[in-house]
Amino acid sequence: MKLGDGVEQSIHCTAALSGLSAGGVLSAAALAEFHGVSTSYLLKHLQALSGAGILETVPGPKGGYRLAKRPEDISLLDIVLAVEGPAPAFRCSEIRQRGPNPLPQRYFTKPCQITAAMLRAERAYRAELASTSIADILAELSADDDGGIAARGCAFMELHERKAAR
Amino acid sequence: MKLGDGVEQSIHCTAALSGLSAGGVLSAAALAEFHGVSTSYLLKHLQALSGAGILETVPGPKGGYRLAKRPEDISLLDIVLAVEGPAPAFRCSEIRQRGPNPLPQRYFTKPCQITAAMLRAERAYRAELASTSIADILAELSADDDGGIAARGCAFMELHERKAAR
DNA sequence: TTAATCGTAGATATTATTTATCCACGATTA
DNA sequence: TAATCGTGGATAAATAATATCTACGATTAA
Numbered sequence: 001m002k003l004g005d006g007v008e009q010s011i012h013c014t015a016a017l018s019g020l021s022a023g024g025v026l027s028a029a030a031l032a033e034f035h036g037v038s039t040s041y042l043l044k045h046l047q048a049l050s051g052a053g054i055l056e057t058v059p060g061p062k063g064g065y066r067l068a069k070r071p072e073d074i075s076l077l078d079i080v081l082a083v084e085g086p087a088p089a090f091r092c093s094e095i096r097q098r099g100p101n102p103l104p105q106r107y108f109t110k111p112c113q114i115t116a117a118m119l120r121a122e123r124a125y126r127a128e129l130a131s132t133s134i135a136d137i138l139a140e141l142s143a144d145d146d147g148g149i150a151a152r153g154c155a156f157m158e159l160h161e162r163k164a165a166r
Numbered sequence: 167m168k169l170g171d172g173v174e175q176s177i178h179c180t181a182a183l184s185g186l187s188a189g190g191v192l193s194a195a196a197l198a199e200f201h202g203v204s205t206s207y208l209l210k211h212l213q214a215l216s217g218a219g220i221l222e223t224v225p226g227p228k229g230g231y232r233l234a235k236r237p238e239d240i241s242l243l244d245i246v247l248a249v250e251g252p253a254p255a256f257r258c259s260e261i262r263q264r265g266p267n268p269l270p271q272r273y274f275t276k277p278c279q280i281t282a283a284m285l286r287a288e289r290a291y292r293a294e295l296a297s298t299s300i301a302d303i304l305a306e307l308s309a310d311d312d313g314g315i316a317a318r319g320c321a322f323m324e325l326h327e328r329k330a331a332r
Numbered sequence: 333t334t335a336a337t338c339g340t341a342g343a344t345a346t347t348a349t350t351t352a353t354c355c356a357c358g359a360t361t362a
Numbered sequence: 363t364a365a366t367c368g369t370g371g372a373t374a375a376a377t378a379a380t381a382t383c384t385a386c387g388a389t390t391a392a
Contacts, residue, residue: 002168002378003255003284004350011280027367041352047369060360061366076283089169089255114177117242117298118169125291132283168349170379193338207381213340226389227337 006045006083009037013046014054014079014134018071025064045083052082072135077126090118172211172249175203179212180220180245180300184237191230211249218248238301243292256284 013031020026028046032039046065049055056068067074092115179197186192194212198205212231215221222234233240258281 002350003257005259006351007256007284008259008280015280029367038352040354043368044352050368057368058360059358059367059369061362063360063367065368076280076287090173091169093171093174113303114174114181114242117295117303118173120298121242121291121294124294125287128287128290129283132286137279137283168379172380195338204381206383209339210381216339223339224389225338225387227391229338229389231339 003080004084006041006048007080009035009042010045010049010079010083011076011134011137013042013065014049014067014074015137017055017065017067018134018138020066025058025062025066027064030064048082049079052078054078054082070135071138072133074134075130076132076134076137077129080129088119088122090115090122092118169246170250172207172214173246175201175208176211176215176245176249177242177300177303179208179231180215180233180240181303183221183231183233184300184304186232191224191228191232193230196230214248215245218244220244220248236301237304238299240300241296242298242300242303243295246295254285254288256281256288258284 012035016031016034017026026034028043029039031046032042035042046055050057050065050068053068054074055065057063057065092112178201182197182200183192192200194209195205197212198208201208212221216223216231216234219234220240221231223229223231258278
């Protein structure tokens with residue numbers, strides 16, 4: 001059971017974009033530099049996020065990415081599903097049907113109870129993720145510390161703008 | 167996010183072993199044939215389960231595997247952790263610290279809130295798995311159907327015993 | 333005692349997936 | 363019109379999962 005690095009990158013990028021002032025954008029290159037990760041790889045996840053309606057893109061010079069909706073309307077589940085895909089972690093390959101001594105077919109009219117239990121756990125996982133929004137993350141950060149992700153995003157954007165002005 | 171096939175095999179094997187009569191065992195080869203999977207690969211998982219104290223082994227001719235404790239004392243979480251390892255699915259690589267504009271160090275005295283949220287979801291997942299035992303699975307199966315995993319395990323064991331007698 | 337059977341452990345191959353990179357393309361705007 | 367950006371697909375490299383094999387030690391039925 002493992003979650004790809006893309007999830008961490010995507011959540012941090014979304015949080016950083018939440019700190020932008022109205023109309024502001026950050027390019028994929030700027031986001032990658034900001035987080036110290038590969039631009040071309042981050043691009044893949046950013047496209048997944050824009051495809052899922054979490055981010056939107058502004059083409060052309062001075063273009064980039066920004067949030068497609070309010071931080072409080074973006075849950076961690078939205079991001080995880082966009083990046084990792086909707087498939088559940090547990091997949092039943094029906095090995096109960098593969099043995100040498102076949103059971104009566106009516107035994108299989110009900111779904112595998114093991115699968116049902118595993119998916120129940122996964123629903124609990126997703127429910128918890130769905131109940132946490134990007135806005136919640138930002139609120140927890142700024143509640144007890146002056147150096148929040150949002151503020152850092154702003155600082156970096158200014159840096160980026162200065163660089164572009166040169 | 168993905169769970170290995172070993173989890174499904176391990177749970178089904180544990181359920182099958184729950185159906186054995188007192189003192190009965192099933193060899194790794196028998197369990198593999200029963201489920202139609204590779205013996206040598208299943209072996210790896212069975213060893214993990216016995217190492218975790220879920221199964222125990224009986225060596226020698228007529229040896230094999232059996233439960234090390236009662237079905238109601240074996241949770242799905244026990245099995246998942248034994249097979250997949252205890253590491254959480256989400257791992258924070260602290261990309262927030264990697265950017266070009268370092269933040270004041272005191273910003274990092276608190277753990278990453280994103281990580282905290284992801285681990286909170288994972289705790290919910292594990293709690294749900296911990297609350298379901300092998301006995302629960304068997305009960306749900308036999309509640310409304312005569313062909314339960316336990317009964318099938320018995321039938322197969324008898325088949326296996328007959329084979330050994332020859 | 334002996335030979336068969338079983339599990340243990342580690343090494344190793346094979347396959348699949350993830351991660352990462354690159355390039356040609358179309359859209360937009362200074 | 364030229365620079366900059368995102369899009370999308372192809373592709374390579376790295377990593378992890380899957381699967382197999384071999385030698386070994388323990389146990390027990392004959």
